[in-house]
Amino acid sequence: MIHEIGALGPIALIISHLTKIVIVFSVTMVVVALLTLAERKISAWIQDRLGPNRVGPGGLLQPAADGLKNLLKEETRPLAASRVFFLLAPALSITPALITFAVVPFAAPLPTPWGLVDMVIADLPIGVLYILAISSLGVYGIVMAGWSSNNKYAFLGALRAGAQMVSYEVSLGLSLVPVFMIAGNVTLTQVVWTQQQELGLWLAFPLGLSFLLFAIAAFAETNRLPFDVAEAESELVTGYHTEYSSMKFSMFFIAEYANVLTASALMATLFLGGWDIPFWNGDDMRVTAPGIVEGAAPHVLKTLATLAVFGLKTLFFVFVFMWVRWTVPRFRYDQIMHLGWKVMLPSALGYVTLMALSILVLDQIGIPFGFVYGLILTGINLVATAFFLFVIDRDRVITGSAPASTGLSALPSGIEAVRVRRRAPAAVSESLEV
Amino acid sequence: MAIGVKTVRRPRENTSYLRATLRGMALTFRHLVDPRKVTIEYPDEKPPLSPRWRGTHRMAVHADGRPKCVACGLCPTICPANCIRLVPGEDDQGNRYPVVYEIDEFRCIFCGMCQEVCPVEAIHVGQDYENSEYTRERFVYDLDRLMAQDHDVTALWDPEDPLGQ
Numbered sequence: 001m002i003h004e005i006g007a008l009g010p011i012a013l014i015i016s017h018l019t020k021i022v023i024v025f026s027v028t029m030v031v032v033a034l035l036t037l038a039e040r041k042i043s044a045w046i047q048d049r050l051g052p053n054r055v056g057p058g059g060l061l062q063p064a065a066d067g068l069k070n071l072l073k074e075e076t077r078p079l080a081a082s083r084v085f086f087l088l089a090p091a092l093s094i095t096p097a098l099i100t101f102a103v104v105p106f107a108a109p110l111p112t113p114w115g116l117v118d119m120v121i122a123d124l125p126i127g128v129l130y131i132l133a134i135s136s137l138g139v140y141g142i143v144m145a146g147w148s149s150n151n152k153y154a155f156l157g158a159l160r161a162g163a164q165m166v167s168y169e170v171s172l173g174l175s176l177v178p179v180f181m182i183a184g185n186v187t188l189t190q191v192v193w194t195q196q197q198e199l200g201l202w203l204a205f206p207l208g209l210s211f212l213l214f215a216i217a218a219f220a221e222t223n224r225l226p227f228d229v230a231e232a233e234s235e236l237v238t239g240y241h242t243e244y245s246s247m248k249f250s251m252f253f254i255a256e257y258a259n260v261l262t263a264s265a266l267m268a269t270l271f272l273g274g275w276d277i278p279f280w281n282g283d284d285m286r287v288t289a290p291g292i293v294e295g296a297a298p299h300v301l302k303t304l305a306t307l308a309v310f311g312l313k314t315l316f317f318v319f320v321f322m323w324v325r326w327t328v329p330r331f332r333y334d335q336i337m338h339l340g341w342k343v344m345l346p347s348a349l350g351y352v353t354l355m356a357l358s359i360l361v362l363d364q365i366g367i368p369f370g371f372v373y374g375l376i377l378t379g380i381n382l383v384a385t386a387f388f389l390f391v392i393d394r395d396r397v398i399t400g401s402a403p404a405s406t407g408l409s410a411l412p413s414g415i416e417a418v419r420v421r422r423r424a425p426a427a428v429s430e431s432l433e434v
Numbered sequence: 435m436a437i438g439v440k441t442v443r444r445p446r447e448n449t450s451y452l453r454a455t456l457r458g459m460a461l462t463f464r465h466l467v468d469p470r471k472v473t474i475e476y477p478d479e480k481p482p483l484s485p486r487w488r489g490t491h492r493m494a495v496h497a498d499g500r501p502k503c504v505a506c507g508l509c510p511t512i513c514p515a516n517c518i519r520l521v522p523g524e525d526d527q528g529n530r531y532p533v534v535y536e537i538d539e540f541r542c543i544f545c546g547m548c549q550e551v552c553p554v555e556a557i558h559v560g561q562d563y564e565n566s567e568y569t570r571e572r573f574v575y576d577l578d579r580l581m582a583q584d585h586d587v588t589a590l591w592d593p594e595d596p597l598g599q
Contacts (some may be wrong), residue, residue, distance in 0.1 A: 050473040192558040
């Protein structure tokens with residue numbers, strides 16, 4: 001079914017783009033501000049407290065008060081800091097976090113009297129690649145902040161952030177490869193269309209392990225607990241932004257929450273159908289050419305409904321981010337490296353191979369690309385996920401008790417290793433084995 | 435001596451990271467949705483005080499507005515922190531009264547011995563803790579200020595009922 005709404009004229013196109021940019025930017029900033037409140041509220045509720053509730057109804061104006069406070073606070077610049085990079089770092093960390101949102105489709109196309117308006121700022125043909133490229137830039141701000149502060153804690157935080165970003169970037173990219181293989185495209189609108197219509201199944205099911213790996217890597221990419229070694233306030237003061245004050249500090253904060261929001265929106269788009277309303281075909285549409293829609297007829301109400309659904313999905317992931325943060329303690333640095341290189345990377349590589357193989361076999365057998373195709377992949381993924389979880393569950397490093405041989409043989413020669421186990425009386429070792 | 439690494443073999447269900455994490459998530463979620471919270475919203479809502487809480491002082495007053503104090507001098511004598519300043523006076527009928535009665539609440543250690551020793555139950559420590567001021571001088575309470583206090587007074591420790599039940 002093809003609907004011709006009509007393309008926008010050149011002036012209408014410019015106006016619509018500017019409007020979308022302004023609206024998306026302001027909505028993102030407001031939501032990011034509210035996320036700081038949400039974080040404090042959720043942490044409070046988890047700890048049986050009430051959270052901020054003095055400023056405005058239910059504490060809703062708390063972010064405004066915080067922002068005002070940060071604007072009015074004294075701004076300090078350490079004497080030994082490198083001036084240019086010290087000032088550049090907050091801007092460099094906030095910009096990638098915000099511009100990633102440009103390629104995320106956030107609602108069904110909107111018909112207007114002047115023509116059809118895509119509900120995405122820039123429907124780039126290289127959507128996901130753009131996201132991977134830009135989101136890696138975020139670490140430059142962090143590394144620059146840590147280095148230019150000329151503070152050992154900040155520097156250590158920056159080093160850790162850099163190492164972590166390098167380690168998990170690989171798994172992040174690899175976990176997305178099966179998505180491209182299924183969608184046959186890296187455009188985000190196409191990924192949404194695949195989930196709505198062609199497959200009829202959200203990719204969280206046929207690519208379950210991909211989803212899991214992407215979620216883990218996204219936690220690491222956004223430097224959120226349990227991967228927040230770059231901040232690690234109990235070890236590194238506050239890590240890379242130790243020397244920052246007032247609004248510059250606030251900008252790192254905004255960048256973190258903007259990253260969380262973007263990562264959540266990405267997970268919603270890539271794996272939960274984007275703005276797709278489940279169990280309803282009335283919203284399945286895609287723009288094939290300017291002004292031409294394939295699928296259901298676009299409508300203003302449909303645009304609003306899909307926008308709401310997209311918001312709900314995104315906020316769900318935001319909530320998971322916060323929920324995990326206030327539950328799980330921080331990984332040790334060696335555990336992060338272990339998980340990144342020895343668990344995530346081989347798993348992602350093996351998984352890509354497995355999915356490529358499955359898709360090839362399914363195509364060779366002649367199963368049409370559709371719902372059944374998706375169900376078979378779901379089955380394969382269930383097995384793969386179960387296997388992955390089983391392997392992680394056996395993993396001695398994350399669980400925190402490495403085999404005795406590795407601990408002792410790693411000592412350099414000349415140092416006498418004392419085997420405590422052999423000497424310990426039997427009664428003691430038994431009492432510990434609870 | 436070199437450091438040895440001792441490994442304790444524990445059952446899988448005790449060491450599994452995944453299972454521990456899932457249990458933790460379930461626990462935090464239960465607390466998240468639990469409407470019972472422990473916060474006391476302080477200025478609006480105050481925690482109950484023990485009947486034996488000893489806060490800032492209060493001077494008991496006769497019906498005609500005179501202080502009950504007879505300037506016997508027992509409280510400055512027993513005060514371990516030496517925070518009470520008393521200048522006694524005597525009127526035409528030979529009644530003793532305090533000309534100056536000041537308590538330095540900064541020096542006071544709130545032991546409550548002044549209240550215990552007072553023969554006429556004039557000076558008391560009270561059920562009060564909101565006593566911030568803008569200057570240090572304001573913490574020396576004079577007689578008028580002590581008489582103007584209107585908070586509840588502390589229950590004396592009763593040897594018959596040591597737990598205050």
